[in-house]
Amino acid sequence: MREALIVWGGWNGHEPEACASIVRDMLEEDGFKVHVHDTTEAFADEGIKEMSLIVPIASMSKIEKEEVNMLTAAIKSGVGLGGFHGGMCDAFREVPEYQFMCGGQWVAHPGDIIDYRVDVIRPDDAVMAGIDSFPYRSEQYYMHIDPSNEVLATTTFTGEHADWIDGTVMPVVWKRRYGAGRVFFSSLGHVASEFEVPQMKTILRRGLIWAARAP
Numbered sequence: 001m002r003e004a005l006i007v008w009g010g011w012n013g014h015e016p017e018a019c020a021s022i023v024r025d026m027l028e029e030d031g032f033k034v035h036v037h038d039t040t041e042a043f044a045d046e047g048i049k050e051m052s053l054i055v056p057i058a059s060m061s062k063i064e065k066e067e068v069n070m071l072t073a074a075i076k077s078g079v080g081l082g083g084f085h086g087g088m089c090d091a092f093r094e095v096p097e098y099q100f101m102c103g104g105q106w107v108a109h110p111g112d113i114i115d116y117r118v119d120v121i122r123p124d125d126a127v128m129a130g131i132d133s134f135p136y137r138s139e140q141y142y143m144h145i146d147p148s149n150e151v152l153a154t155t156t157f158t159g160e161h162a163d164w165i166d167g168t169v170m171p172v173v174w175k176r177r178y179g180a181g182r183v184f185f186s187s188l189g190h191v192a193s194e195f196e197v198p199q200m201k202t203i204l205r206r207g208l209i210w211a212a213r214a215p
Contacts, residue, residue, distance in 0.1 A: 001053035002215055004032045004208075007042050010061035013029055018192035027053075032212075043067040054081040057087035068095050075101055076179030080211035084189040084204055085194075089143065089193035103146040103176045103183060109139035111161035116140045118172050118188070118199070122152040127173070127206040134199050141187040143172060143203050149174035152206055153203075173203055175210065184211040 004027050006019035017038070023032045035042075040058065044067045048054060056073065063071075074082045081101065083089070090106035092098045099105045119133045129153045140155055142165065144170070153173040159166025184207035188200045195201045 002032050002037040002212055004034045004051070004055060004212065005048055005051050006034060006036045006055045006057060007038075007040060007044060008036070008057040009040065010057075010059040010091065011086070014057075014059045014190065016057045016059065016087060019087065019189070019195075022192060022195050023055055023057070023204075023208075026201075027208065030205070030209060040064065040067050044069040046070065048074045049077055049079060051079050051213075052081060052215070055083050055088075055208065056081075056091050057083065057093045059086035061091050062091065063092045063095060063098070068092065068098055070098055072101055072178075075181035075183065076178035078213050080082065080182045080184075080208075081178070082184040082204075082208040082211040084186045085139075085141070085184050087189070088185055089187070095160045100146070101178045101183065102185060103149045103174060104141050104143045104171070104185065106141055108110050108142040108162075108185075110142060110157070110165070113138060113190070114140055114161070115138075116155055116193055118153050118155055120153050127175070127203060128209055129150050131199050131202065136188065136197070136200070138188065138190045138194060141172070142168075143187065145171050145174075146176065149176045157161060173207070175207070181213075182211040184208060
């Protein structure tokens with residue numbers, strides 16, 4: 001049986017505990033044994049190298065050196081990493097190695113909660129199969145992105161809330177490698193209610209399955 005570790009915490013505005021519960025249920029439905037912790041101390045346990053998948057849900061959290069060292073070593077060794085929104089890509093702002101692993105870092109969401117469009121650019125990928133481009137209401141994430149990411153979906157900024165980024169095309173969903181590990185990220189999912197959007201939930205669910213190391 002594949003095992004997954006979810007670590008939640010950080011800024012309460014992202015509803016990390018509620019989101020962790022939803023992701024736990026989702027992974028259990030897909031046959032995972034899921035371990036849930038509310039402290040980054042879980043990353044310091046050597047046992048994480050035996051996991052199939054690690055899901056951080058820890059916006060704006062801090063992490064100790066030994067914790068991030070163990071986490072990055074686990075992913076390099078082949079453990080999968082997957083997550084969404086600030087829970088993954090705005091978790092440990094002061095740790096460049098973590099950002100290198102994730103492939104991106106949040107820097108802004110002009111206009112805060114707004115209506116925007118998610119454009120599927122890789123309909124041939126299994127994560128996006130059968131999903132057309134769709135409207136979305138949430139924070140439109142502006143991010144600093146690793147150009148080596150394999151981008152599956154994007155969004156285009158209008159410039160309404162920051163005129164100098166008018167027309168900027170920004171990745172929303174991507175896959176990448178970090179050592180032997182697979183890494184998946186979706187910027188969708190500001191709060192738990194967004195899991196009610198079928199495209200958001202399906203993309204994340206498929207992405208986590210893709211990232212998870214095979215038994």
